[in-house]
Structures are given as C-alpha cells and as structure tokens.
Amino acid sequence: MTEVLPPRHNRPWIHEDYDRTFEALRQGLSDDDIADHVGRKKSAVARRLRDLIRHVSEHQRPPFRAKALESFRGILEEDPGFPWEEKARDFHRSTGRPWWVPGAEDILRTAWESGDQTMHELTRTLCVREDHIADWMVRTGSASNTIEVVERLGCLPGGRLEANARIARDKASMLIWVLILTEQRIGVVHTSLHHDKESASHELDSLLPPDDAPLNYRSPHRWMIAERIVGEGHIRSTKSGSFFPQADPE
Incomplete structure (x- = not known):
C-alpha cells in the first residue's frame, strides 16, 4: 500500500x-x-x-x-x-538555510507560473540566494531540474547557479538508462542502453512474456532500469521489479 x-x-x-x-x-x-x-x-x-x-x-x-x-x-x-x-x-x-519571509511561496509560485519576474528580481524581493530559489522550485515540483529554472528565470552571469546549471547540462548530455533483465533459470538474458527512461520501459514491455503466452514461456523474471552517468557509480535512481507468471485458470 x-x-x-x-x-x-x-x-x-x-x-x-x-x-x-x-x-x-x-x-x-x-x-x-x-x-x-x-x-x-x-x-x-x-x-x-x-x-x-x-x-x-x-x-x-x-x-x-x-x-x-x-x-x-x-x-x-x-x-x-x-x-x-x-x-x-x-x-x-x-546553518546556511534561506529564511523564507511570509508569503514567499505565493511570490515564487506566481513568478514561476507567470514568468513575469526574473531571478534577479526574486533575489532582491525575497533576500535569498538564487540557488536557494532554484532549490525551492525543484523541491516543490515547479521545475524538474536546475536547467529548467535557469532557462525560465535566468541567473546571475558567473554566479553559483549558472555554474550548477552548466554542470547539470554536461551531466545530462552523458546520462544513460541501463535495462537489465534476468531469468530465474539462466541469469541475465538482456542488457541494453537507452537515452531516456521511457524507451527503456518500452523495451522492457516488449521483452516480458505476454499474459496470454503458454505458462512454460512465462518463467519468473527480474528487471532493473538504472539511471547512470559514467564515473558517478550508484548515486542515481534505480527502479527494479519482478515478473511472476500465474497459472492458467482451469
């Protein structure tokens, strides 16, 4: 649940x-x-x-x-x-945390939805750093990442947020999704690399036995879709699951 x-x-x-x-x-x-x-x-x-x-x-x-x-x-x-x-x-x-004044969330939400204020204007209005505003946008779900925040609101040239966005773009260009499928009896049966999660999920759907396949073709499988960048190890997201066939009703 x-x-x-x-x-x-x-x-x-x-x-x-x-x-x-x-x-x-x-x-x-x-x-x-x-x-x-x-x-x-x-x-x-x-x-x-x-x-x-x-x-x-x-x-x-x-x-x-x-x-x-x-x-x-x-x-x-x-x-x-x-x-x-x-x-x-x-x-x-x-402790280095931003202090969000009363009404700050409404100001940020309106700025994001309307696009009427720049990052520079928001930092002056709220008296917080631009990277704190970017963090708020991502943590609250307004933006999916720092790159999106900078593209929409801008940033201070040569500042911390611009550097973070540049690093994020470099990493995004190297991002891959790894699909691994194993079968209970023989081990790894499929490994592939993908440019996004959606294509990896589509590939997985095409590999798993269909529900109407004969039971002897529906052996237990385990799968993993992992987001990776070369050199980062296992710090990014990994999604895994299992496929256990059900016996046909008599």
Missing part, C-alpha cells in the same frame, strides 16, 4: 510552518495533531524543533527527537513570549 505523504512533506521550512507549529504548541495540541496542523510528518516536526533547541540552548544537551515537542512545551510554559521568529531566523542564518 502506497504511503500518503502530508502536503508539506520535503518542502523547505518557511515562516508559516514555524507559525503553525508554535500556534499548535500554545493551543496544547497533541504531537499527532500538531503534525497534521503543520502538514508534515510528526518526525519531521520533532527533528526541526530538536535542531532549534540545540541552536537556542548551545550549552544544553538537546532532547531525543521523540521528546522535542514536549521540551518546547516546557520552554513555552516558562516563557510564553518566546521569540520563535527571531530564533528560527537566526537558526536558518547560522
């Missing part, structure tokens, strides 16, 4: 996330209800609060992640006016 991920899963933490978190803590919501209110997994909320406690209390050993929400309840009980925004902004700055 496929896990249903919360709406803000893997998205960058923004001002509104912290606001909802501390609002829920002050309301006395349970850990699960806080996670629902923020739109993230409970473990993700606890991890971020644990990091924040570590930053706020430099000389105090941070709690275990499972106790992070309870620890912050104690902090808010002792100091109801705890300046979470100031502390969160300072935490982001000290």
Whole structure:
C-alpha cells in the first residue's frame, strides 16, 4: 500500500510552518495533531524543533527527537513570549538555510507560473540566494531540474547557479538508462542502453512474456532500469521489479 505523504512533506521550512507549529504548541495540541496542523510528518516536526533547541540552548544537551515537542512545551510554559521568529531566523542564518519571509511561496509560485519576474528580481524581493530559489522550485515540483529554472528565470552571469546549471547540462548530455533483465533459470538474458527512461520501459514491455503466452514461456523474471552517468557509480535512481507468471485458470 502506497504511503500518503502530508502536503508539506520535503518542502523547505518557511515562516508559516514555524507559525503553525508554535500556534499548535500554545493551543496544547497533541504531537499527532500538531503534525497534521503543520502538514508534515510528526518526525519531521520533532527533528526541526530538536535542531532549534540545540541552536537556542548551545550549552544544553538537546532532547531525543521523540521528546522535542514536549521540551518546547516546557520552554513555552516558562516563557510564553518566546521569540520563535527571531530564533528560527537566526537558526536558518547560522546553518546556511534561506529564511523564507511570509508569503514567499505565493511570490515564487506566481513568478514561476507567470514568468513575469526574473531571478534577479526574486533575489532582491525575497533576500535569498538564487540557488536557494532554484532549490525551492525543484523541491516543490515547479521545475524538474536546475536547467529548467535557469532557462525560465535566468541567473546571475558567473554566479553559483549558472555554474550548477552548466554542470547539470554536461551531466545530462552523458546520462544513460541501463535495462537489465534476468531469468530465474539462466541469469541475465538482456542488457541494453537507452537515452531516456521511457524507451527503456518500452523495451522492457516488449521483452516480458505476454499474459496470454503458454505458462512454460512465462518463467519468473527480474528487471532493473538504472539511471547512470559514467564515473558517478550508484548515486542515481534505480527502479527494479519482478515478473511472476500465474497459472492458467482451469
């Protein structure tokens, strides 16, 4: 069964996330209800609060992640006016994370959909680096990669984002998809290289026995489609699966 991920899963933490978190803590919501209110997994909320406690209390050993929400309840009980925004902004700055001001997501989403603002204009409006904006676009699914961000919004000549896009283009030109098919009795029966995932998947479909083939032609197979660049090893995506024939109904 496929896990249903919360709406803000893997998205960058923004001002509104912290606001909802501390609002829920002050309301006395349970850990699960806080996670629902923020739109993230409970473990993700606890991890971020644990990091924040570590930053706020430099000389105090941070709690275990499972106790992070309870620890912050104690902090808010002792100091109801705890300046979470100031502390969160300072935490982001000290750890190299961008601080997304209120409404930043709407600004970024509108800019991407309309194409009316350049990357330079966005960096000045939001006071964050262009590579942080590109990362937001990719992580939220607006863009599929850094190359697409640069082509749509532009970048600073000679800057970090331009360099990242250039490296990404070089790698994309060397990207291949490897299809390997093995049969249970005799091992590897097919290996091929493809220029994209779709052609590798099409080739796989043509190799697997059809559903109406005689049972003796439908032996168990295992397959793998791997995204690779020469010299990178196994750091890219790999998809695998199995084909197990079913006996014909009598």
